[in-house]
Amino acid sequence: MADEKKFAGYICTGCGIGERLDAGQLETIATRDGKMQSCRQHEMLCSKEGVQTIRDDIANEGVTHIMIAACSRRAKVEAFNFTEVAMSRANLREGVIWVRPDTDENRETTQEMADDYIRMACAEVKFMTQPTGSGEQELNKQILVVGGGITGMTAALETAAAGYPVHIVEKSGVLGGHAGGYYKSIPTRSPYAEPQDTGISQMIADVEANDSITVHLNSTLARTEGAPGRFNAEIATESGSSETLSFGAIIQATGFKLYDPSALPQYAYDKSADVVTNEELEGLVMQADGGPIKRPSDGKAVESVAFVQNVGQNSTEENELPYHSGIGDMIAIKQAMYFKELNGNCDTTILFDNLRTPGAAGEDFYRAGQQKMITFSKGAVTEVVPGSTLEVKFKDLILNDDATMQCDLVVLDVGMMPNTGPDPYAQLAVEEAEDEAEKEKARALLENAPPSILNLEYRQGTDLPHLKYGFTDSHFICFPYETRRTGIYAAGPTRRPMDMRQAADDAAGAAMKAIQAAENAGKGRAAHPRSGDLSFPSFRKEGCTQCKRCTVECPFGAINEDEKRYPIFNEARCRRCGTCMGACPVRVISFENYSVDTVGQQIKNVEVPEEWDEKPRILVLACENDAYPALDQSAMNGVEITQWARVVPVRCLGSISLSWITDSLNNGYDGIVLMGCQKGEDYQCHFVKGSEMGLERMSKVGDTLQTLNLEPERVASYEVAITDIQRAPKLINDMAETVQNIGMSPFKF
Amino acid sequence: MTELNTAMIEQYRNSFLQEVEANVEEGEWVKMCMQCGVCAGSCPLGNAWEHPPQEIFMMIRAGKREAVLSSDSMWMCTSCYNCISRCPRGLPITHIMHGLAHYAQRLGLVPKNQPTQRFAQMFWQNLNKKGRVNELKLGLSLYFMNGFGEGVKTSLKMKDIGLGMLKTKRMAVTEAFGGHGVKDLSGFQKIMKKAHELEDARIQKSGN
Numbered sequence: 001m002a003d004e005k006k007f008a009g010y011i012c013t014g015c016g017i018g019e020r021l022d023a024g025q026l027e028t029i030a031t032r033d034g035k036m037q038s039c040r041q042h043e044m045l046c047s048k049e050g051v052q053t054i055r056d057d058i059a060n061e062g063v064t065h066i067m068i069a070a071c072s073r074r075a076k077v078e079a080f081n082f083t084e085v086a087m088s089r090a091n092l093r094e095g096v097i098w099v100r101p102d103t104d105e106n107r108e109t110t111q112e113m114a115d116d117y118i119r120m121a122c123a124e125v126k127f128m129t130q131p132t133g134s135g136e137q138e139l140n141k142q143i144l145v146v147g148g149g150i151t152g153m154t155a156a157l158e159t160a161a162a163g164y165p166v167h168i169v170e171k172s173g174v175l176g177g178h179a180g181g182y183y184k185s186i187p188t189r190s191p192y193a194e195p196q197d198t199g200i201s202q203m204i205a206d207v208e209a210n211d212s213i214t215v216h217l218n219s220t221l222a223r224t225e226g227a228p229g230r231f232n233a234e235i236a237t238e239s240g241s242s243e244t245l246s247f248g249a250i251i252q253a254t255g256f257k258l259y260d261p262s263a264l265p266q267y268a269y270d271k272s273a274d275v276v277t278n279e280e281l282e283g284l285v286m287q288a289d290g291g292p293i294k295r296p297s298d299g300k301a302v303e304s305v306a307f308v309q310n311v312g313q314n315s316t317e318e319n320e321l322p323y324h325s326g327i328g329d330m331i332a333i334k335q336a337m338y339f340k341e342l343n344g345n346c347d348t349t350i351l352f353d354n355l356r357t358p359g360a361a362g363e364d365f366y367r368a369g370q371q372k373m374i375t376f377s378k379g380a381v382t383e384v385v386p387g388s389t390l391e392v393k394f395k396d397l398i399l400n401d402d403a404t405m406q407c408d409l410v411v412l413d414v415g416m417m418p419n420t421g422p423d424p425y426a427q428l429a430v431e432e433a434e435d436e437a438e439k440e441k442a443r444a445l446l447e448n449a450p451p452s453i454l455n456l457e458y459r460q461g462t463d464l465p466h467l468k469y470g471f472t473d474s475h476f477i478c479f480p481y482e483t484r485r486t487g488i489y490a491a492g493p494t495r496r497p498m499d500m501r502q503a504a505d506d507a508a509g510a511a512m513k514a515i516q517a518a519e520n521a522g523k524g525r526a527a528h529p530r531s532g533d534l535s536f537p538s539f540r541k542e543g544c545t546q547c548k549r550c551t552v553e554c555p556f557g558a559i560n561e562d563e564k565r566y567p568i569f570n571e572a573r574c575r576r577c578g579t580c581m582g583a584c585p586v587r588v589i590s591f592e593n594y595s596v597d598t599v600g601q602q603i604k605n606v607e608v609p610e611e612w613d614e615k616p617r618i619l620v621l622a623c624e625n626d627a628y629p630a631l632d633q634s635a636m637n638g639v640e641i642t643q644w645a646r647v648v649p650v651r652c653l654g655s656i657s658l659s660w661i662t663d664s665l666n667n668g669y670d671g672i673v674l675m676g677c678q679k680g681e682d683y684q685c686h687f688v689k690g691s692e693m694g695l696e697r698m699s700k701v702g703d704t705l706q707t708l709n710l711e712p713e714r715v716a717s718y719e720v721a722i723t724d725i726q727r728a729p730k731l732i733n734d735m736a737e738t739v740q741n742i743g744m745s746p747f748k749f
Numbered sequence: 750m751t752e753l754n755t756a757m758i759e760q761y762r763n764s765f766l767q768e769v770e771a772n773v774e775e776g777e778w779v780k781m782c783m784q785c786g787v788c789a790g791s792c793p794l795g796n797a798w799e800h801p802p803q804e805i806f807m808m809i810r811a812g813k814r815e816a817v818l819s820s821d822s823m824w825m826c827t828s829c830y831n832c833i834s835r836c837p838r839g840l841p842i843t844h845i846m847h848g849l850a851h852y853a854q855r856l857g858l859v860p861k862n863q864p865t866q867r868f869a870q871m872f873w874q875n876l877n878k879k880g881r882v883n884e885l886k887l888g889l890s891l892y893f894m895n896g897f898g899e900g901v902k903t904s905l906k907m908k909d910i911g912l913g914m915l916k917t918k919r920m921a922v923t924e925a926f927g928g929h930g931v932k933d934l935s936g937f938q939k940i941m942k943k944a945h946e947l948e949d950a951r952i953q954k955s956g957n
Binding site: 355366367370371373375376377378396398399403 | 766780781783784803804807808810811813838
C-alpha cells in the first residue's frame with residue numbers, strides 16, 4: 001500500500017435511504033466537499049456483493065481509507081469489517097431517516113442532515129490511520145498466581161489445564177490456605193445433607209504433580225513492573241534469595257483474614273478459652289482426630305454447644321464490619337453437624353438473627369440440620385458469662401423474652417475481611433475529602449493501610465484499587481473479573497466474602513480472563529469494552545509540558561512517568577478510553593483512529609448556515625457505550641430528533657477535548673449537548689472514572705462561555721443510560737427549544 | 750393423669766422437643782418449622798390465639814413445657830387446614846395442634862372450662878354410647894352446657910329451625926329417647942375397649 005492514501009466513499013441506498021434522500025447529491029458532497037477520490041452507490045451495501053465491491057477496490061484500486069454512508073456504526077459490524085483499511089461510518093439510517101418524519105416540508109432539512117453526516121464521516125476518515133501495533137506486543141503464556149489457597153490452586157490448575165504454565169507464589173510454608181485446616185466443607189452436591197470432604201489434600205497433590213505448575217512457598221512479590229504480556233515479577237523468598245520471572249498476566253488470590261472478636265468484650269472471647277471463633281473450632285475438630293470434640297479449657301468432651309451468629313457483622317458500630325459475610329450460617333450448620341457426628345447426643349443450638357442459607361442447596365442443608373435436631377433459635381446474644389460452664393444470655397426474638405442457656409463451648413461466627421494491599425487512591429481520597437469528618441476517615445484508612453501485596457511499579461500505586469470495605473474493585477458492569485489494572489485479576493474472597501465453592505468458580509473465571517489478557521497482549525488488542533481495538537495512545541513529545549494530568553487521571557493507571565516526567569504509555573495496560581486525550585491541555589495525545597482531529601474535523605465540516613437562515617446547529621457528543629446505542633434504539637422506535645442535531649460518538653465523556661467545545665462555539669454552533677454515563681458510587685461508566693472526569697471538566701466550561709459572552713445554557717451535560725430511549729432524544733430536542741428561546745449564536749459568519 | 754405428667758417431666762427433663770416428638774401426633778415435625786409465620790398469617794382465627802402455631806413450635810424448642818401444654822391456643826384450631834396448605838415446609842400444623850391438645854388432655858393440663866375441650870368431651874361420650882353421633886342429644890347438651898336457664902333460652906331461640914327440621918324430616922323426636930345405634934353395638938364396644946387398652950399400654954410404656 002506504500003504511504004499513498006486513497007480515499008473511497010460508499011453510499012448505501014437500501015433500508016429506505018435511497019427513497020428518502022437524494023443519493024446523487026450525497027455522492028457529490030462526498031467527492032466535492034469530502035474529497036473522496038471515488039464514490040459508489042449500492043442498493044444494499046451490507047450484502048455479499050456490496051461488501052465484495054469494497055473488497056475489490058481495496059485489493060485492486062489500492063484504497064486505504066473508506067467512508068461508508070449507511071446505517072449506524074453499531075450496525076452491520078460483521079459485514080463492514082475491513083481490518084486492512086481505515087474506515088468511518090456516516091449514520092444515515094438511525095441518525096437521519098429514522099429520526100425525521102417523511103414529509104415534504106422536512107425533505108430539505110433531512111437532506112441537509114445527511115449531507116452533513118457525509119461531510120463529517122469524510123473529514124473523520126481523512127484524519128484516521130489504520131491502527132498497527134506499537135511494537136510493544138509480547139506473547140507470554142506464563143501466568144502468575146498470588147496465593148496458594150483454594151482460589152489460587154484452582155486458578156493454577158485451570159490455567160495449566162488450558163495449556164498455560166503457572167507459578168504460584170505463597171507467603172506461608174504450605175499450600176491450602178484457610179481451607180487446609182478445615183475438617184469438612186459445606187456440601188456442594190445433592191442431597192446437600194452432610195458436610196463433605198474439603199478435597200484440599202487432593203488439590204494440593206494435583207498441584208504438586210502438575211508439570212506446568214511451579215510453586216514458590218514462603219515467598220512474596222518484592223516488585224512487579226511492566227504490563228500484560230511483559231510483567232516482570234521479583235519473587236523473594238523468606239531466606240532472602242530472589243528471582244525475577246516474566247508473566248503474561250497475574251491472578252491475585254490472596255484470600256481473607258478473620259475479624260478479631262477481642263474488640264467485643266460481651267462475648268468473653270479473651271476471658272474464656274471455651275469461647276472460640278468458627279475457624280478455631282475447625283482446629284479443635286482436627287485435634288479431636290475423629291474422636292469427640294473437646295473443649296480447650298479442661299479437655300472435657302463437649303456436651304452442649306452454642307453457635308453465636310453474626311458477631312460484629314452487618315453493624316453500624318465503630319470497629320465492627322458494616323457488611324455480612326453471608327456464609328456464617330451455613331458454616332454453623334456444618335459445624336453443628338460435626339458435634340452430632342462426633343459427640344453423640346450433644347445439644348447444639350444456633351442463635352441466629354437472620355438465618356442466611358441461600359439457594360436450594362442452602363435450604364436443603366438447613367432442613368438437614370433441623371432433621372439432625374440442631375436447635376435454631378432466633379436470638380440476639382447480649383452476653384457470654386465465663387465459668388466452668390458458659391452461660392449465654394440472649395433475647396429470644398420470637399418469644400420476645402430474655403433467656404439464658406448453659407453450654408460447654410461457644411462458637412462465634414466472625415466475618416471475613418479482605419486480604420488486600422493498600423488502596424492506591426487512599427491519598428487522593430484524603431485530598432478530595434469534602435469535609436473534615438470525611439478527611440479524618442480517609443486519613444485513618446491511609447495510615448492503617450496494609451502492606452503491599454503486588455508491589456506494582458505503577459505511577460498510581462502499588463496494588464489493585466479498592467471498591468468498598470477494602471475489597472478489590474472488580475467485576476465491572478457487564479465485565480466479570482475485570483479490575484482497574486488490566487491483566488491483573490482478583491479472584492476469591494479478596495473480592496468479596498465467599499465460600500469454597502464460589503471461590504473455586506471465581507478462580508476458574510479469573511484464570512480464563514488471565515489467559516485472554518496474555519493473548520490480547522500478544523496481539524496488541526484492547527480488553528473490554530473496546531475489545532480487539534488495536535489502536536493505542538501516543539504523544540508528541542515536543543509539545544508535552546510534563547503536566548502529569550494524563551498520568552494522574554488515567555482510570556487504569558496505565559501511564560507511568562519516565563525520569564523526566566514524560567508519560568510512558570503502556571499499551572497493554574490501556575483500555576483505549578481516551579481519558580488521557582481529554583485531559584491533555586496541549587492536545588498532544590492521540591490514537592491512530594481517534595484523536596483531537598478526527599472529532600474536531602467532524603465538527604468543523606458541518607455546514608453552519610448564516611444567522612438569518614434560522615437553522616441552528618446543535619452538537620451532540622454522545623458516549624459510544626450507552627448514549628449512542630440509546631439514540632440508535634430510539635431511532636428504531638421512531639422517536640424524533642430535531643433536524644438541527646449533529647451527533648458525534650465519543651469513546652467516553654472523559655475523552656472530550658475542551659477544544660472541541662470552544663471550536664464549535666467559535667464556529668457558530670448554537671448549542672452543545674454532552675451525554676455520558678452515570679458517575680459516582682453507582683457508576684455506569686465503562687471506564688470507571690471517565691465520565692466523572694469528563695463531567696468534572698465540563699462543569700468548568702462556564703468560564704469559556706463567559707469569555708465568549710455566551711449564555712451558559714448553550715452547553716448542557718447529562719448522564720444517560722442505555723435504556724433512556726425516550727429521554728435521550730428529548731434532551732437534544734430540549735436544547736433546540738432552548739436555542740429557540742435564547743436566540744441564535746452570534747458567532748456565525 | 751397428673752402422675753403421668755410427673756413421669757413425663759422426669760423422663761424428658763432436658764428436652765420438651767423430644768417429649769413432643771415421642772408423644773404428640775406428628776410431633777416429629779416440630780423441629781422442621783422455620784419460623785416464617787405464614788401459619789399465623791393464614792389462620793382465620795388468628796386473633797384468638799395467644800400463641801400462634803409458629804410461636805408454639807418455638808416455645809416447644811425453647812422448653813417451655815408448662816406454657817405450651819396449659820395453653821388455650823391449640824384448642825382454637827377449627828381444622829380449616831389453611832395453615833397446612835400454605836406451610837412452605839409442609840408441616841401438618843392442624844394435626845400437630847390437635848396432637849398437642851390431646852396430649853395436654855391426657856396429662857390433665859388443659860385450662861379449666863375450656864369450651865372446645867368440653868364440647869370435644871361431650872362429643873366423645875355421645876359417640877361412645879351407640880357408636881354413632883346422636884345429633885339431637887348432642888345439640889341439646891350443647892345448649893344446656895352452661896346451665897338450665899341458658900339452655901331454655903337457646904332452645905327457644907332455635908325453635909323455628911327445630912320445627913323446620915322436624916317438618917322436612919331432618920330430625921326425629923324419637924331420637925331423644927334412646928336413639929338408634931350401630932348394627933353391632935357390642936362389636937363396636939369391643940373395638941373401643943381394645944383401642945383403649947392399646948393406647949394405655951403405649952402411654953404406660955412411654956411414661957416409664
